[in-house]
Structure formats: structure tokens, C-alpha cells
Amino acid sequence: MAQNTVYSINGPVVKVKEAGALQMQEKVLVGHKRLIGEVISVGSGETTIQVYEGTTGMRPGEPVEGTGGPMCAALGPGILSNIFDGIERPLREIAAANGAFIPAGGDLPALDMQKKWDVAMRVREGDRLTGGQIFAVCPETSIIEHRAMVPPGLSGTAVDVRPDGAYTAGEALLTLQDDEGQAHPLSLTQFWPIREPRPVARRLPIDRPLITGQRVIDTLFPVAKGGTAAIPGGFGTGKTMTQHQLAKWSDADIIVYIGCGERGNEMTQVLKEFGELEDPKSKKPLTDRTVLIANTSNMPVAAREASIYTGITLAEYYRDMGYHVAIMADSTSRWAEALREISGRLEEMPAEEGFPAYLSSRISQFYERAGYMQTLCGAEGSVTIIGAVSPQGADFSEPVTQNTKRFVRCFWALDKALAYARHYPAINWTTSYSEYLDDLAPWYAKHISPDFLARRQRVSTLLLEENKLMEIVKLIGEDVLPDDQKLVLEAARIIRVGLLQQNAYHRDDTYVPLPKQMKMMEVILYFYDKAKAVVEKGLPVSEIMETGLPDKLVKIKYDVPNDRLDLFDSYYREIDDRIAKLAQML
Secondary structure, eight states, X not given: OOOEEEEEEETTEEEEETOTTOOTTEEEEETTTTEEEEEEEEOSSEEEEEESSOOTTOXXXXXXXXXXXXXXXXXXXXXXXXXXXXXXXXXXXXHHXXXXXXOTTOOOOSSOSSOEEEEEEOOOTTOEEOTTOEEEEEESSSSOEXXXXXXXTOOEEEESOOOSEEEETTSOOEEEEOTTSXXXXXXXXXXXXXXXOOXXXXXXXXXXXXXXXXXXXXXXXXXXXXXXXXXXXXXXXXXXXXXXXXXXXXXXXXXXXXXXXXXXXXXXXXXXXHHHOBOTTTSSBGGGGEEEEEEOTTSOHHHHHHHHHHHHHHHHHHHHTTOEEEEEEETHHHHHHHHHHHHHHTTOOBOGGGOBTTHHHHHHHHHTTOEEEEOTTSOEEEEEEEEEEXXXXXXXXXXXXXXXXXXXXXXXXXXXXXXXXXXXXXXOTTTOEESOHHHHHHHHHHHTOTTHHHHHHHHHHHHXXXXXXXXXXXXXXXXXXXXXXHHHHHHHHHIIIIIIOOOTTSTTTSSOOHHXXXXXXXXXXXXXXXXXXXXXXXXXXXXXXXXXXXXXXXXXXXXXXXXXXXXXXXXXXXHHHHHHHHHXXX
16 A cells, blocks of 8 residues: 655644545654655545644655554653643653653653562462553652553453562563463553543542632532532632642642643642642652643644643543542643644634634543442542633633533632732632532531531631622712621621631641531531621620731731641630620620
């Protein structure tokens, strides 16, 4: 058969005439530089290829070679602590070999195939193995054990089982002989198509929260393990910093951070900070349980589109080992812009704001790969997806935000006014929501308090009442309000500043455990109830303000260490004493 050759080049979109041997979503090598590409359209007269590298200098007539398989991610030990680009090329190794710039057509393997790993076998000769079963383990980092699994879809009998010892990621550790007598050598490494979800035994109900230590999230708008959340916000509202906090403090076992189309200096900051951070649970470097996918805004746009799928495939791989994984995708708007650019070059009919008509289906396919699962090996694992959205001009009505809102159940809307007022996290409590509250209610009742969600509802109600009263205050001023409504405003101020605002640089405030969050809610509501009782009897709110109690409650987050919840008792006593003295004045 004649060799396939390029006849049309339009940025990352390359066309080949009469390429009958190529198939849909096949990985191909394009041009003399052997650039990595993927077939995205097959017709009787021409085949369209999406190239994941720069096509500068390419000419018509250059060869196109099919690989016979789809775009796959290499899965094995060495993923954690590593930094990849959007198509899983190791950036550290590329920098060591070629300097600061990525060369075209680089063919470095994703994983270090020379490094030896201390492998302990978990199966013996003659054992019956099925897809997803763990047959060997090795320490990948100081805190994560890598569990080598039989690839999904394979089953058979273990033969030629190697003894425990040091092996490279590519060495065969055993041979799996299937029922037809065919031999399949198994190593620490396997490959999986990035656009195809990895199979699981079954999807489990979502019934436990991803604890983040951020009060506005855990208390008001919780996300579940295996759930989905979006963080929309304009420029400078703190999307990236919020994701940094979640990456550091959430109780996920593994973090996959995808820098999708972000600024290069911002990704540099991420790499620098993650390298310096200490994992609060293990006291080891945070990078020991983190993988970074860096695809900055100046990298090829098609690879930006692929980076999301690469990241989710890596997350599913560790989920199948029985780990709980959290994905930070920053930002899905840049990913959608890559879809729009490629769609435009393909001359597809544009939909709203030029985005392709299939934008919503692509967003849903990504978020639907989250979930709390029973894996093929019988363990439980989860993938939680937290995607940042960057709407232009902070306009939440634009297509990416609206379509994302359809497919996520947790919406943390960042507010520019809060960010400029230095209120962080700048999550607006009136426009944000979480649909996981009913699912998580039994967990909160069992592990924290049966009253947790009732307290949370009262806090939320006070904030909503304040929002309504502020409309009146803007028109006619606060002085005309009755004292009971002035008390609502003061209680809401305590909640906003004392409970929802959080200092990421304070030792006790950067992460707050749920029991302390519960105590903070209780003591604020206790003060409100006591104050309301005396205000209804005619005591002016100004008298309550002069006791200094409101300001003292605001400072609880700093004054009460996370491990000294017994100190809350003194706050109850002080509230009782001071309110009782005020009651005597009536």
C-alpha cells in the first residue's frame, strides 16, 4: 500500500488523502519529525489528524505513519512526584536532555524504564488471576505503595512467577496463560487509552465527604468523595490558590494537578510551591503523593485538549488500586478554548460564542468519570474532580460555566468583591451551592453530630437574611432597622469574618478539623440566641456590642487551637455571664 502523506496543514490540523489504513482515534506519527498525532475524522476521500505538537516548518508530502493503536497513557511506578506535559512526556527528563524548550518529535518514554523497584509478589505459580487483580506491589514513594494489576479484560493462570526482588518497570514478573493457551507477560507497566474510562466492578453510593479543612466548603458547601465540583471565578479571585489549599489539605490519598492552558509563571509557582510543601498527614514532601500535568498556554493547543484525558486516566489507575484520588483541573475554560480553536480549523458549525456544538457532551464525559467505585480487585476507590472555570469578565452566563453547572453537583462561585476585600476563600455564600448535603447527612450525624446540618442550616439562613436586609440598608441606612434585625446583621458579620473567612498562612486557621467547625457554629449560634432573648425584651443591640463578645467570637479561629476544643467551654460561660448582667438592666 502506498505511504500516507500530508497534503493539507492548518495549524495543529493535518489532512491526509485516501488514508484507508488509518482508523478513528488511532495514534499516528506525522512528518519527518514524527510528531505525535491522533486521527479525529475518517472519510472516503481524506483523513483528518490532530497533531499534539507544533507543526511549524512542516510541508505537504511528508509521511504519516499509523501505530495501529489509540493514544495511550503509560501506567506504572514513577508517575507520582513526576511532571508531565499534556501527552504524558516527562518534562524533567526532556529538560535534562534538551534544555528549557521541548523539542519536536521527542520520543522519551513517560516512565523511567532503567530504575529498579523493590517488588514483592502477591501471587504464586498456578494461581487463577482476573482483570484488575493485584499481583505485585512496590514502594513508589515514601507514602504510596504501587500495586501492579492484571490489565482489565485479561484472565488466566499465573506461570513463570518471578521471586521477590529488584526489577525495572518493563521486566516481566509473571506470564498469564489464558484459557486459550495464549501467553501474556505482565510487568509493572501497562497502557490504557486516555479517552476510554477504565472499567470497575460497580459504582457505589456517594455517602462520605472529602474533608478539606476549609470551613466555607466543609460547613456550607461540602463535596463528596467521588463527587464533582466547579470553582468559577474571574481573574484574581483565587481559583488557583483555592485548589492549592484543597490539594494540600483534603483527605485524598493522591492528588492529580492538571495545569491546562494556564500561564507559564503560574505553573512555575505551582511547581515551586508543591516542591516545598510538606504533606500534613505524613510529614513527607507533598510531591510524594502528587502528579503534575503542566500544559501551559504557550504549548501546542491540541495537547491542552488531551491533558484533561491524560490526567483522568492516571487518576483512574490509582483509584483501581484502592486509593482516593482528587483531580484539580485548572482550568477547564482553557480546555474548552482549545476545543473551540480546533473546531474552527475543522470548519465545523459553531454554537454559542463560537464553541463547538458538542461542548456540553465533552464536559459531561469528563465529569462523569468521577465516582466512588468498587474496583475490579474488590477494593474501594474514588476519583473526585474539582474543575476551575475562568469565565471572561466573571460572566457566569457564558457557555463553559453554564454547561459545567449542568454536570457538577457542587458550585463554589468566587466573588471578585470578596477577593478585592481580602476575604479568602472568596466563595460567595449566596450564589454557591452543594447538592451533596442529603447524601452526606448520615455521615455527619454519625461522625460529627446529629445537629451538624441543623446548625449549618441556621448559619445559612442568617446569611440569607443579612443579604435581604443589606438591600434595605443600602437604601435607607442601618439606623432605621429595629434592634432584632440589627442583631441579625451582627451575627452574620461574625459568621462571615469569624467562620467563613480563613487565613491560609496561620498555623491553626489554614486547616480546621470538622469538630472545631461544629464548635464554632454552635458558640456563634448560642451567642445569637442569648442575645436575641434580651433584645426581644427591649435591650438595645448597642449594649451587647459594648460587651466585646462579637469581636471575641470573630477571633475564636485564632485563639482556640485545633487540639484544644475544651477551651470552648469558657466562651459559653462568658456569654452566659455577660448576657445575664445585661438582662439585669431591663
